[in-house]
Amino acid sequence: MQNSSEAVERMTRASPNGDLAHERAPEIVEALNAQEPADAARMLRSLPAEKAVEVLDLPGLDNTCEIIAELPTDTAVALLSGVSDDRAADIFKELIEPLRTTLLNRLNPDTRATISALLAYPERSAGSIMTTEFVSVPSTWTIAEVLHHIRMVERTRETVYSIFVVDPIKKTLIQAVSLRRLISADPHAGVLSAAPARRPLMISPEADRMEAARLISRYDLLAVAVVDGPGHILGIVTVDDVIDTIVEESTEDAQKFGGMEALDEPYLRISFLEMIKKRGGWLCALFLSEMLTASAMQTFQNELEKAIVLTLFIPLIMSSGGNSGSQATSLLIRALALHELRLRDWWRVALRELPTGIALGAILGVIGIARITVWQTLGFFDYGPHWELVAVTVGMALIGIVTFGSLAGSMLPFVLKRIGFDPASASAPFVATLVDVTGLVIYFGVAAVILRGTLL
Structure with a gap:
């Protein structure tokens, strides 16, 4: 079978003599995506009209608006008249003025009326992705x-x-x-x-x-x-409209899960300033939230000075709570997106996540206690004369933090959906930040109870 990259390289060297016309439309799209808009427009014009329309009809074509802008007006109008109405509407949404109005006015009245009607529907509505060609x-x-x-x-x-x-x-x-x-x-x-x-x-x-x-x-x-x-x-x-929608929605959700705004364009096409804008806002918000972690640690400064050994397990404690919260958030966001759950089901989720969090926390707690015991017994590290109490503190804290993380991570999507926000905004970094702060409070609260009169 012909290697895809080799096929693209061969097609990008094609001259305007019709060589591309023998290729499949998706392969031509891949070749055009590797070119600058002016060169892509030249290659598109070299195709027979029917093949050019087929290529332009595919949503995978990058720089579509820039390519259209490089084409002669008559050619652009002819191609846009040939593509499906829903695809033409998608292209017109991205065109800038005055080119958008110029091309729209050059279309025949019926096509122009249809496209104008499609453009009037809200962006994420069924009407915006429907085709009138049935x-x-x-x-x-x-x-x-x-x-x-x-x-x-x-x-x-x-x-x-x-x-x-x-x-x-x-x-x-x-x-x-x-x-x-x-x-x-x-x-x-x-x-x-x-x-x-x-x-x-x-x-x-x-x-x-x-x-x-x-x-x-x-x-x-x-x-x-x-x-x-x-x-x-x-x-x-x-x-096929649905498949394109699912891919787009999944891409946006995946980007939001990472703690950033969804990108409007492919990664390599987005400008440097736009990239900073999309990522910087969320990163600053998360950084300011993490400052609460420093504030929480300052509150327990005296405890840290008395029992330095507790600091060894802070990363372990915080990451475990954040991980459990991120797991719950991911499960709930997807379940809400698929309508497997409704807002009224929040209490059922809470009743399910509570024992789940306790069980998961207990598993991690046992592992944590075993680790401290083995290291102390084999002489890898000396946790002090009260190492047994330190181990119990870590184990009990893990149960509390993982349980809280599971509950917080599962309830946050419900809260966001209830107040009208996208549940995907409850990204993993955001949940982890929330659990980090509360995790420290739980950890040192448990330590204050168990280690009182010994280390504290």
Whole structure:
């Protein structure tokens, strides 16, 4: 099999004589991404019009707006007229003025109206990712008429796997029929004879795009209809749209988990100042939060002077609490995103995390006590005459801190969601910082009880 990097290198050396036209569109996209916008525009113009439209229709093309800006206006208009309406809307969202208005006004009235309507929907709504290029037929048609219609319009539709049947008068959605059922049915029968008995699934254009993703995933669909209040079909969200959405959402969540704002562009394309802006704010907030840890340690300065041995286990204690909190946060954020949990389930989560935290803390506590015992017994380190009490202190503190970390990490996403923030903002560094401060208080509180009259 041809190595991908070798293929890209070969394609980037292609001259404008049509060599690229024999490659697959995703491979051409990869080659264009390796070029400067001006060179990529030149390579795109060298392609046959149909192939160029296919390439521009792929969301993986970087610097799309810069490439469009490098193209002659007539060429840009022709390509944008050929791509799917939802992809064209995505491109127009990123174009800057006056190019955006210039190109939009040059489109034919129908295309311009469709794209303008898509641009009006909220950014993360189902309407913003739907396509208006679908097959709909009146319920009075026969299956033979529907199949003939599909043959006529197939090249202008994004998908023909689902055919949407509408009321011939009200134009409201009645049913959705799969192409497979149409092909296997009696061609002389009415189209509704091939429809399933259940009502079709549909979604509002204002609904969150992840709701469309959940419907498609749950019911194993290839497309879900987007309808207005009266039930008129406005468009469809296809499974490939959903895949792109899931990848984008997962990328944003992963970046937020790391304690930063989500990047709006690929890593290598984002500017230095934008990178500092995205990362610096959160980093400063976390740093200021960590100052509370220093304040907590200052509060216990006298205890530290009396029992220096306790300082040896501060990193162990703090990291264990932060790790348990990060685990719980990651589990809960994902469960909330998948709608496995609702806000009203917080108490069930708390009742589950409480014994979980105690058990996990006990496991770590036993390991900590065993470690101190072995090191003391074998002479690796002398923890002093009261080393047994030090070991018990570490073990009990681990139980308390891991339990608190699990509870705090599991409840924080609920709190953020309740007040209207993205639960993914409860990133691992943020939870770790929260648990660090409280962990010190728990650690020295336990030490004050167990070591009173001996080391303290």
